[in-house]
Amino acid sequence: MDALDELIRRTDPSALLTAEGAIRSLNAAMATVLARPAEQCLGRSFCDLLPESQRATAASLLAYGATTETVAIRALEFAGVGSASVVSLIEARPVNDPADGKRLVWLYSVDARNDLNGLLIPFRLAAEAAELALCTYSPLEHRLTWVSGPPALAALFSEASASMVGAVRRVHPADREALGRLLRSTAAQSPWVTLRFHSEQGRWHHLACQVRRIQLGYGGPEQAFGVIRDDTRFEARRQRALTTLMAERQRTDEIAAFASALITAATEQELKQAVLTRVAATFGGTGAYLALVDDRTRRLQVSSDAMVGPQVAGAMHGLSLDESHPLTDVIVSGTPQFVGSREELIRLAPQVVGAPWLKSVAAVSMVPLTPGSAQPLGAWGVIYDRPHEWSSDDRAHMSTLADLAGQALKRIRLQQARAELAAAIQQSMLPTLPQHLPNLEVAACYQPSRDGLDIGGDWYDAFVTSDGWVAVEIGDVQGHDVDAAAFMGQVRASLCAIAAHESDPAAVLTRANELLVTMDATRFASCTMLYIDPHHGQVTGASAGHVPLLCVRTDGSHRVHELPGGPVLGVLPGNDYAEETFALDRDTALVLVTDGVVEGPCLTLEAGLERAGTVAAQALHAGLDAEATAHQILNAAVAVDHLDDVAVLVIRRT
Numbered sequence: 001m002d003a004l005d006e007l008i009r010r011t012d013p014s015a016l017l018t019a020e021g022a023i024r025s026l027n028a029a030m031a032t033v034l035a036r037p038a039e040q041c042l043g044r045s046f047c048d049l050l051p052e053s054q055r056a057t058a059a060s061l062l063a064y065g066a067t068t069e070t071v072a073i074r075a076l077e078f079a080g081v082g083s084a085s086v087v088s089l090i091e092a093r094p095v096n097d098p099a100d101g102k103r104l105v106w107l108y109s110v111d112a113r114n115d116l117n118g119l120l121i122p123f124r125l126a127a128e129a130a131e132l133a134l135c136t137y138s139p140l141e142h143r144l145t146w147v148s149g150p151p152a153l154a155a156l157f158s159e160a161s162a163s164m165v166g167a168v169r170r171v172h173p174a175d176r177e178a179l180g181r182l183l184r185s186t187a188a189q190s191p192w193v194t195l196r197f198h199s200e201q202g203r204w205h206h207l208a209c210q211v212r213r214i215q216l217g218y219g220g221p222e223q224a225f226g227v228i229r230d231d232t233r234f235e236a237r238r239q240r241a242l243t244t245l246m247a248e249r250q251r252t253d254e255i256a257a258f259a260s261a262l263i264t265a266a267t268e269q270e271l272k273q274a275v276l277t278r279v280a281a282t283f284g285g286t287g288a289y290l291a292l293v294d295d296r297t298r299r300l301q302v303s304s305d306a307m308v309g310p311q312v313a314g315a316m317h318g319l320s321l322d323e324s325h326p327l328t329d330v331i332v333s334g335t336p337q338f339v340g341s342r343e344e345l346i347r348l349a350p351q352v353v354g355a356p357w358l359k360s361v362a363a364v365s366m367v368p369l370t371p372g373s374a375q376p377l378g379a380w381g382v383i384y385d386r387p388h389e390w391s392s393d394d395r396a397h398m399s400t401l402a403d404l405a406g407q408a409l410k411r412i413r414l415q416q417a418r419a420e421l422a423a424a425i426q427q428s429m430l431p432t433l434p435q436h437l438p439n440l441e442v443a444a445c446y447q448p449s450r451d452g453l454d455i456g457g458d459w460y461d462a463f464v465t466s467d468g469w470v471a472v473e474i475g476d477v478q479g480h481d482v483d484a485a486a487f488m489g490q491v492r493a494s495l496c497a498i499a500a501h502e503s504d505p506a507a508v509l510t511r512a513n514e515l516l517v518t519m520d521a522t523r524f525a526s527c528t529m530l531y532i533d534p535h536h537g538q539v540t541g542a543s544a545g546h547v548p549l550l551c552v553r554t555d556g557s558h559r560v561h562e563l564p565g566g567p568v569l570g571v572l573p574g575n576d577y578a579e580e581t582f583a584l585d586r587d588t589a590l591v592l593v594t595d596g597v598v599e600g601p602c603l604t605l606e607a608g609l610e611r612a613g614t615v616a617a618q619a620l621h622a623g624l625d626a627e628a629t630a631h632q633i634l635n636a637a638v639a640v641d642h643l644d645d646v647a648v649l650v651i652r653r654t
């Protein structure tokens with residue numbers, strides 16, 4: 001043992017390790033660079049005590065000493081103490097324990113004072129692999145010296161060494177204070193700071209910069225390094241994404257406002273105003289008209305906004321449904337027409353050739369109100385002064401809003417109460433769940449509150465994403481009245497629109513919260529969202545202040561599963577929602593509910609979840625499918641203390 005003790009009686013860092021990498025003994029210098037008291041290092045894995053970026057290199061170094069007779073040398077970076085990390089050249093040698101002959105590894109720091117720059121080679125290579133640039137900074141000389149980096153970054157600096165004053169002049173004035181704080185940082189590793197830097201080519205670059213302080217060898221000199229990353233392309237992509245997000249927000253706001261105006265229209269005149277003031281702006285047209293069928297004469301009564309010339313409206317006003325015309329064909333058949341060019345319009349309706357109004361119409365969309373109705377109501381049209389193409393989202397949104405307008409018109413003409421209109425609108429918002437999903441059954445049921453208006457703000461949805469995953473969501477808007485139903489439609493439409501561009505539920509909730517906060521709504525909504533891989537059963541989920549979900553098995557067992565996430569949607573700006581990934585086993589079901597199912601005047605959340613889980617587990621154990629299980633849960637809630645809206649969504653993996 002005396003011989004082994006001699007190995008660590010050194011002034012430089014030294015340690016003896018077992019073949020498995022555990023520290024058997026070490027000197028004070030090694031404890032210092034590991035930034036722990038020696039007694040806390042004994043028995044611990046040497047690699048685990050290093051910064052994460054150094055563990056793979058250290059493991060490779062130890063492998064030589066543990067498995068071969070070869071002596072290996074590596075430069076390792078230690079946390080150290082104080083304001084700088086320590087880079088030392090470490091040698092690993094195999095030694096045998098005289099007491100039992102077991103293989104040990106002796107690690108010790110090699111004297112590198114004659115080649116301090118050699119210690120930086122691994123550091124420089126790692127930076128180059130990450131496309132980072134390195135430069136040294138001398139506070140006394142106020143100079144930056146280029147060390148290495150990608151050619152594109154090197155091109156920003158014409159000389160290998162430059163004065164700090166000259167570099168500061170090329171930094172945007174608004175960012176110079178941040179640069180000063182960065183250079184004054186005394187931490188071993190400063191936070192990243194983004195600076196706008198003007199190149200000699202006349203372009204602004206977005207550079208992410210960090211200062212790292214490194215001690216070259218144990219007891220050696222300290223050097224400040226600048227680490228630079230060019231984020232110009234990333235920033236450009238971020239700005240484009242921000243522009244797209246703002247456009248999506250505006251579009252979603254317009255659609256939500258349009259839907260709300262249709263829902264709240266109490267008279268036929270209010271409905272006309274809602275359509276003619278909004279539909280052209282919402283869908284990028286130059287004008288719009290609304291053609292309603294007179295029930296007595298079966299002729300069209302056409303109204304238009306100011307951008308549609310009287311000749312256009314006059315050419316359609318008074319048309320009989322029995323006449324052959326593109327507009328009457330749309331109304332009678334219930335099938336929308338999207339005519340993208342004047343030539344296509346002439347092919348569709350040769351009788352319009354020579355009509356004076358044709359010169360002002362280059363494209364037109366004609367969408368029936370309430371398609372498939374036994375009693376045609378009419379249609380609206382959006383006119384464009386140049387050829388136009390409609391995306392699938394445009395067509396779907398226009399058809400959905402026209403359907404909402406038709407439902408509003410029906411109930412207005414029948415002098416239905418505003419509450420009945422809102423209830424029908426809400427029911428139309430509840431989706432048709434996808435059928436015949438591989439390895440999955442999805443079913444849902446809903447019932448509004450029994451108190452007050454017979455409408456509510458609960459919703460659910462399920463759809464297949466572009467990459468084949470199944471997205472499911474359930475949520476609850478505060479209140480159960482007309483405004484709650486309208487806001488529910490806005491929230492659900494926003495989530496669906498955002499989910500088409502996001503690959504994980506946490507990002508969908510984050511963006512939806514940003515959107516709803518900007519709408520400055522007086523309501524808020526809770527929501528749970530899951531993305532499910534139907535082939536492998538992987539589930540990624542996040543929650544926005546919603547009640548926990550239930551995991552139920554066919555053996556009759558169940559458990560409560562609380563997802564990570566954040567607060568309810570639409571209240572606090574700047575929230576980032578967390579998510580969790582877990583497995584959904586075969587013959588196991590996930591049960592998602594709104595709070596009306598599991599909470600009541602005499603029912604705590606814990607008791608409600610236990611009741612719902614027990615009912616679901618019994619149903620699954622009895623061999624019931626997802627739809628029957630959902631109804632069992634809802635019926636149990638309604639039978640006992642049904643006051644609030646209730647919704648149940650069941651996903652069973654087969």
